[in-house]
Amino acid sequence: MSRYTSDEGIVLKTSEFGEIDRIVTLFTRKRGKFQAIAKGARKVGNRFGASLDFFSFSEFLFYTASGMPLIVQGKIQKLFRGLLRTPLQWMAGEYLLCVLDRVFPFERREEELLDEVLVLWEMFLRHEEAILPLLVRFRLDVARALGVFPELRECVRCRRKVTGTPCFFSIASGGVVCDSCGREAQRLFPLALRELEVLQALVDTPVGYGVKLPQGDRKAFEILDVLVAQYLSYQGERKIPDFSSFLGRELSW
Structure with missing residues (x-):
């Protein structure tokens, strides 16, 4: 051999x-x-x-x-040296590497994630305004590859579909919690209906060069940025920063 x-x-x-x-x-x-x-x-x-x-x-x-x-x-x-043109593109490109390095296990083959990184680097060059939504989506795809994709449509406690009312997200239980069950649970992440809708739309959107991202105000994506970072940190048992915090560090980690 x-x-x-x-x-x-x-x-x-x-x-x-x-x-x-x-x-x-x-x-x-x-x-x-x-x-x-x-x-x-x-x-x-x-x-x-x-x-x-x-x-x-x-x-x-x-x-x-x-x-x-x-x-x-x-x-x-x-x-993909074009990513060095702006600090935002540079840091977004490096953030993908940071997430994979911190939470993904050694010697576990995952071709789809590798291909997704290459697609996202290309998209960062073409659509800088879409960087934050794409980073939220990427971390959800990492969670899927690890087998810990969160439940985003049914309450993880009562299994009823979550629609029409504000809800919560349980990082420990791995998904959304309806308003009724949220009154009895602890350590929940508040999630407005609009934020849940944006999160569900992100999951339903295929990642590709012609992707049409769900519309949402920047505040909603900033909240989801923190949420998915905390969730992946908990499930991956290794702390990763949200992207907003990552932007505050020196370039080239």
């Missing part, structure tokens, strides 16, 4: 290793999230070029003997 394998994917995070090497956290088509060593990656003019940069979709060749795989070479398939 050959010790050389190839795969394509993106870089989630890098860290220094030794004097000139890097440990690279990748999200690839065949293996999902895993780590590999890029020897000499910190040297000027190294053989990897921009294949290990953020916002690069690359094909990698690995050598595995014992321990962590070695990245032998990287070949760029597509660059």
Whole structure:
């Protein structure tokens, strides 16, 4: 069996290793999230070029003997450097990487999420005004891949359809709670009917280049941004910030 394998994917995070090497956290088509060593990656003019940069979709060749795989070479398939044009696009692009790195388990294959990241990077370039709704939708898709997609139409306590009245969201129970059941429950996230409708519409909207996003005021999306961040943090057992908080940090995490 050959010790050389190839795969394509993106870089989630890098860290220094030794004097000139890097440990690279990748999200690839065949293996999902895993780590590999890029020897000499910190040297000027190294053989990897921009294949290990953020916002690069690359094909990698690995050598595995014992321990962590070695990245032998990287070949760029597509660059999304246009995301560096504005701080909002830059941070939105990095936020996708942050979410996958923090809550997605190692060695779990998920090609659809990889493809979705590539689609969203392209959409961020074309539709900057849609970034916040798309980030809400992305975290819901991550929750689906993890098997913890929330119930958004029926009360998780009484199983009646939630319509026409303000309701709540239970992060621990994993979904919406009707007004009647909400009077007896604790630690609930208030959710106005309009916010619930926007959330349901986001789920029903296929992600693609021609996507027509549900209309809603910015305040509704800001509330949903906080909600889905808290929900995914709880279910993924790893704290992730909401995007508004993420914007307040330094560029390039």
